[in-house]
Amino acid sequence: MVEGWAAAMPANAWNWIAVWRRNYLAWKKIAIAAILGNLADPLIYLFALGFGLGIMVGPVDGASYIAFLAAGMVAASAMTSATFETIYAAFGRMHSQRSWEAILCTQLTLGDIILGELAWAATKAFLAGTAIMIVASILGYTAWPSALYALPVVVLTGFAFASLAMVVMALAPSYDYFIFYQTLVLTPMLFLGGAVFPVSHLPSAFQQVGRFLPLAHAVDLLRPALLGRPGESVGLHIGALCVYTVLPFFLSAALLRRRLMP
Amino acid sequence: MSNIAIDLTGVSKSYDDKVVVDGLSFTVAAGECFGLLGPNGAGKSTITRMLLGMAPPDAGKITVLGMPVPARARLARGRIGVVPQFDNLEHAFTVRENLLVFGRYFGMSRSEIEAAIPTLLEFARLESKADARVNTLSGGMKRRLTLARALINDPQLLVLDEPTTGLDPHARHLIWERLRLLLARGKTIILTTHFMEEAERLCDRLCVLDGGRIIAEGRPHALIEEQIGCPVLEIYGGNPRELRALINPYAERIEVSGETVFCYATDPEQVRVQLRGRADLRVLQRPPNLEDVFLRLTGRDMEN
Ligand SMILES: Nc1ncnc2c1ncn2[C@@H]1O[C@H](COP(=O)(O)OP(=O)(O)OP(=O)(O)O)[C@@H](O)[C@H]1O
Ligand SMILES: [Mg+2]
Numbered sequence: 385m386v387e388g389w390a391a392a393m394p395a396n397a398w399n400w401i402a403v404w405r406r407n408y409l410a411w412k413k414i415a416i417a418a419i420l421g422n423l424a425d426p427l428i429y430l431f432a433l434g435f436g437l438g439i440m441v442g443p444v445d446g447a448s449y450i451a452f453l454a455a456g457m458v459a460a461s462a463m464t465s466a467t468f469e470t471i472y473a474a475f476g477r478m479h480s481q482r483s484w485e486a487i488l489c490t491q492l493t494l495g496d497i498i499l500g501e502l503a504w505a506a507t508k509a510f511l512a513g514t515a516i517m518i519v520a521s522i523l524g525y526t527a528w529p530s531a532l533y534a535l536p537v538v539v540l541t542g543f544a545f546a547s548l549a550m551v552v553m554a555l556a557p558s559y560d561y562f563i564f565y566q567t568l569v570l571t572p573m574l575f576l577g578g579a580v581f582p583v584s585h586l587p588s589a590f591q592q593v594g595r596f597l598p599l600a601h602a603v604d605l606l607r608p609a610l611l612g613r614p615g616e617s618v619g620l621h622i623g624a625l626c627v628y629t630v631l632p633f634f635l636s637a638a639l640l641r642r643r644l645m646p
Numbered sequence: 647m648s649n650i651a652i653d654l655t656g657v658s659k660s661y662d663d664k665v666v667v668d669g670l671s672f673t674v675a676a677g678e679c680f681g682l683l684g685p686n687g688a689g690k691s692t693i694t695r696m697l698l699g700m701a702p703p704d705a706g707k708i709t710v711l712g713m714p715v716p717a718r719a720r721l722a723r724g725r726i727g728v729v730p731q732f733d734n735l736e737h738a739f740t741v742r743e744n745l746l747v748f749g750r751y752f753g754m755s756r757s758e759i760e761a762a763i764p765t766l767l768e769f770a771r772l773e774s775k776a777d778a779r780v781n782t783l784s785g786g787m788k789r790r791l792t793l794a795r796a797l798i799n800d801p802q803l804l805v806l807d808e809p810t811t812g813l814d815p816h817a818r819h820l821i822w823e824r825l826r827l828l829l830a831r832g833k834t835i836i837l838t839t840h841f842m843e844e845a846e847r848l849c850d851r852l853c854v855l856d857g858g859r860i861i862a863e864g865r866p867h868a869l870i871e872e873q874i875g876c877p878v879l880e881i882y883g884g885n886p887r888e889l890r891a892l893i894n895p896y897a898e899r900i901e902v903s904g905e906t907v908f909c910y911a912t913d914p915e916q917v918r919v920q921l922r923g924r925a926d927l928r929v930l931q932r933p934p935n936l937e938d939v940f941l942r943l944t945g946r947d948m949e950n
Contacts, residue, residue: 391699395720402750409747410738482734488700489728490751490799493720645700646661 392641393495402492403500404507406483407473411508422512426461427519430454433580445582447611454520455607456579458534459541461516462509463599466542467570469505470549471562477501478553484644494644495637502546502633509542510535517610527612534609537625541602544628548598551632554639573599598628649676650709651803651834652697657706659692659858666692668858670706674851676802679825679835681845681852683936685944689858690838691731694807697836698723711803724752727796731807731838733788737781741772741791744780745798752799762798769824770794786817793824804828806837810844822847842936854943861943866936873942874934879909879917882928889927893917901941908941910934 394400411418434450444452477483487497517534520526552565574580576590577599583591594600601621608615615621652674659667667689674680682690695701697710699719708715713722736744745766749759767773770790780788789809796804809825810818818841825848829835839845845852846866853863862869876898881889886902893909894900896916901908911917914931921927 391716391719399753402747402753405750406736406747409743410736413738481737482730482732483736485730485732486734486748487751489698489723489726489730490748491720491724491753492751645702 391493391495391645392637393493394499395491395493395496399492399496400500400503403487403497404504407500407504408507419511419515422461422465422508423515423519425464426457426512426516429460430457430516430520448525451520451525451611452582452607453580454516454525455534455610456603458513458516458520458538458610459577459599459602459606460574460579462513462538462541462602463545463570463573465512466505466509466545467549467565469508470501470546471553471556471565472559474501474505474550475553475556475559475562478640478644479558488644494641498550498633498637498640502543502550502629505546505549506539506542509545510539513538513541520610526610530608530612531610533615534606537602537605537609537622540622540625540629541598541606544598544602544625547629547632547636550636551639554636554643573597576600578603596624598625601625601628650674651676651678651711652680652836653707653709654693655707657693657696657703657708659689659696659701659703666858667696667703670855670858670860672853672860672863674834674836676834677829677832678850679829679837679848681849682836682838682855683840683842683845683852683940684855688855688944690855691807692858693855694728694805694836694838697805698726698728724799725802727799727801727804729789729792729796729804729806729809731811733792735780735788735792735795738779740777740779741767741783742776744791745795748795749798754798759798762800766794766797769797769827771820784817786813786820789813789817789821790824793821797828801833803834803836806835808838808840810839810841818844842940846936854940856944862939869939870934870936873939874910876910876912876934877914878932878934878938879911879914880930880932881907881909881921882930883926884924893920896920899942901938901945903941903945908938910938 430453434453438449441449484497488494514535517526517531521528521531556562576594577597578594579599583594586594601624605615605618605621650673655671657667657670682693684690692701696703696708697715699716702716710722711725715722736747739747742763745763746759767776770793772787772791772794775783775787780791783791793809810821813821822844825835837848849866851865853860855861862873864872882905886905886907889907890900890902897909897911899910909917918929921929
């Protein structure tokens, strides 16, 4: 059994880079379309909600609604791009394209592949998150230089959601199951995690649940950074995101080992 | 380095209570080409996956290139090249990119890989296709690329799972020629196939599997001699049942596969006499081959 675990864990600290580079090469070929696609959705939300709703709701937590929303959209786009990269693209590489099967015949282990995929998904999250930050900054809705603190948080958020999605992917027999994860987990998280409105407006039972969601931790780190305010319980939020990264990593490794190396 | 490349002792594997590999033992010497034959589901691919540490055995001991597998499978894989049963090339990448990306999985640097690529392309006869995308290649080219990719780490051992399935005769002959070249260079090959001609041409030794067990093992010609040992008449047309009754007294053995009657007879002339004047039949006489061995050993229920 110890042997089995060795196959599911990364063999060393750098093998994963080969997987990351494979994905980077594939992405480079379609980069323009990928970037536009990544940006369009959260920017539409930001402007539609920010300007549309902003007129009605007025300032939120002492900031204009669009500035409040910007942090939420950065977190949400990190969440969705890391998740989608994992459940659609990485699942395809594992399932139909058989790329993982080819890699398992080399010096890489399953753990190296998972780590490489997580790092790649976190990279995509970083690209999506920073793109929105840049637009929000150009429009003057973010505070500098404290917004720079948001960058590592976006990466960590990407890792956490990629890792969670890896568990979902490991369990899913086909693409058809991912819609449940999207509608039953991600969409409610957008609202319960405080991305679009302050959670203090929710009934307290929802607030209690919301506090534990990974997106809430990401938002609580990102919003002060983007608004130029001092963060609260920074260590706790970072710790929680790390837990959301590490535990699902081990769980997905165990599940994928059973699935791919039966 | 010992001269044993692969050693399996009492290896078993079950999936959902179904025994797929059943107490299997065999040895492959370095520099040898060893064939695994057997009907669909016999366990050939499962064995190749076990050699790579991709499927842990339930029981038994596996040693590959002197390393225990799966315990040190990763190390062993560094000196193994693999052609899998199902194509897993990167279809959106070019030929060159496929080799580059794959070389990195072995920890090779870009310059090491680039140095190896021209030789590999030449070997696979893909020089003119270096910058073509994989999804524009023919089936034979894809298979040759997979073979070139398997050689990127300069392996000592090649594990080939049905390397020529789905290829036309030209493409197949080209692969065979390439494989013989590799054998001449001292590589060890373990190969699964459904083509008896392939096994006969390439393999020094082979085993026929059924239900995860070895039912015959040896050199191709020794196996043919031992299992058949007489000329074969293939008879098409007519009713197999009626034909069987007619020629049974003059044949060592009769095998029916689909609508063909295979008649094994030390004196085929006597059988031909029985069939003389039957315009509905086509009779072909030939020396025995590995296909006959395969049919004999695995064809127990071919009749119904
Ligand atoms: N992961 C798995 N889970 C359950 N059963 C499996 C699994 N892998 C293989 N099997 C079963 O094991 C048996 C042997 O399969 P294997 O692929 O090794 O056969 P094979 O000899 O390679 O056949 P083919 O000539 O069709 O490629 C089959 O009955 C197959 O259904
Ligand atoms: Mg097979």
